[in-house]
Amino acid sequence: MVTYIAGSGAIGCRFGYSLAKNGKDVVLLDNWDVHIKAIQENGLKIVGDVEDTIQIPIMYPTEATREADLIILFTKSMQLENMLQEITHLIGEGTKVMCLLNGLGHEDIIRKYVPEKNIIIGVTIWTAGLAGPGTAILKGKGSVNIQSLDESGVEKAKEIVQLLNESGLNATYDENVFPSIWRKACVNGASNATCALLDCTVGEFFGSENGFNIARAITHEFVQVGLASGIALDEAEIMAYVEEASIKAAHHYPSMHQDLVKNHRPTEVDYINGVIARKGPQLGIKTPYCQMITDLVHAKEAVLAIR
Numbered sequence: 142m143v144t145y146i147a148g149s150g151a152i153g154c155r156f157g158y159s160l161a162k163n164g165k166d167v168v169l170l171d172n173w174d175v176h177i178k179a180i181q182e183n184g185l186k187i188v189g190d191v192e193d194t195i196q197i198p199i200m201y202p203t204e205a206t207r208e209a210d211l212i213i214l215f216t217k218s219m220q221l222e223n224m225l226q227e228i229t230h231l232i233g234e235g236t237k238v239m240c241l242l243n244g245l246g247h248e249d250i251i252r253k254y255v256p257e258k259n260i261i262i263g264v265t266i267w268t269a270g271l272a273g274p275g276t277a278i279l280k281g282k283g284s285v286n287i288q289s290l291d292e293s294g295v296e297k298a299k300e301i302v303q304l305l306n307e308s309g310l311n312a313t314y315d316e317n318v319f320p321s322i323w324r325k326a327c328v329n330g331a332s333n334a335t336c337a338l339l340d341c342t343v344g345e346f347f348g349s350e351n352g353f354n355i356a357r358a359i360t361h362e363f364v365q366v367g368l369a370s371g372i373a374l375d376e377a378e379i380m381a382y383v384e385e386a387s388i389k390a391a392h393h394y395p396s397m398h399q400d401l402v403k404n405h406r407p408t409e410v411d412y413i414n415g416v417i418a419r420k421g422p423q424l425g426i427k428t429p430y431c432q433m434i435t436d437l438v439h440a441k442e443a444v445l446a447i448r
């Protein structure tokens with residue numbers, strides 16, 4: 142059974158490493174040339190909780206030839222569609238395509254390239270970073286929750302849960318994964334863009350009354366839009382989850398801070414706060430915080446001349 146990791150940045154390397162370390166046939170796909178070269182020449186280096194180096198195949202998506210049994214999508218949201226276009230030749234009748242990206246609405250893009258029966262959607266709270274090309278920083282523990290979009294794919298999705306568990310990735314099959322996806326989107330929605338705009342850690346943002354109130358207002362907008370979209374969300378429970386996550390990640394600069402402020406790269410804001418800003422008005426819900434935050438992030442991208 143061949144598994145491709147389509148998008149092998151930080152978290153893609155974590156999943157690829159775990160699968161390869163447990164003897165699975167896994168191939169990393171990416172378009173970042175120096176990263177590919179580093180792994181081809183020196184193996185994938187792991188630092189953090191363990192120090193290791195593993196030989197693992199990595200190539201450009203267009204170079205891969207074997208039809209996939211499973212593709213795990215781990216691009217940034219804005220790279221997803223381009224990646225799907227580059228891997229269509231790997232997608233056969235029975236290829237399962239699993240998406241664990243942060244953010245909302247990725248299934249709408251995947252449906253253009255993969256039949257509904259083969260799409261698996263989910264969320265992970267594993268984390269990972271990159272120390273540089275070819276070196277992943279893996280710390281802490283996490284989990285994966287997934288669901289087949291179509292009833293006919295449930296059995297196969299449960300086999301994928303088993304594959305992930307044999308690789309230590311702590312996966313669960315979920316009858317309704319969307320509340321978990323939205324819950325994580327609320328955490329990202331409250332912290333990522335705000336910390337990127339204010340150039341601060343999660344703890345610093347939640348540490349002031351103003352910051353905390355902004356996080357609460359953003360979460361409220363997410364929950365209202367989620368509820369109106371048919372997602373079962375409990376605002377008090379979600380707010381408690383967002384607060385708990387802010388304590389756990391207190392010293393952390395969120396990924397959007399790293400993209401925007403540190404690396405001057407485009408952000409995932411359109412797939413987090415931007416989704417709420419777009420959907421809210423369509424559903425008759427006011428979403429001024431998400432709209433303003435999305436606009437400010439794009440304004441800052443323009444200031445930094447990020448394309």
Ligand SMILES: NC(=O)C1=CN([C@@H]2O[C@H](COP(=O)(O)OP(=O)(O)OC[C@H]3O[C@@H](n4cnc5c(N)ncnc54)[C@H](OP(=O)(O)O)[C@@H]3O)[C@@H](O)[C@H]2O)C=CC1
Pocket residue numbers: 148149150151152153171172173174215216217218220241242243244265266267268269270271396409
């Ligand atoms: N990291 C984490 O802890 C977690 C991340 N996620 C989500 O998973 C998805 C992937 O995230 P993550 O792995 O962190 O993303 P990364 O930024 O580490 O990697 C994503 C892609 O960005 C490109 N890239 C990364 N660094 C560089 C660089 N320095 N120079 C040039 N290109 C680079 C590569 O794509 P290309 O081939 O185009 O060059 C790579 O495949 C996102 O949706 C994220 O929100 C979800 C849970 C946890």
Ligand SMILES: CC(C)(CO)C(=O)C(=O)O
Pocket residue numbers: 328329330332333343386390393394395396397
């Ligand atoms: C740390 C955390 C939870 C902040 O939202 C995160 O998921 C990120 O950095 O993207």
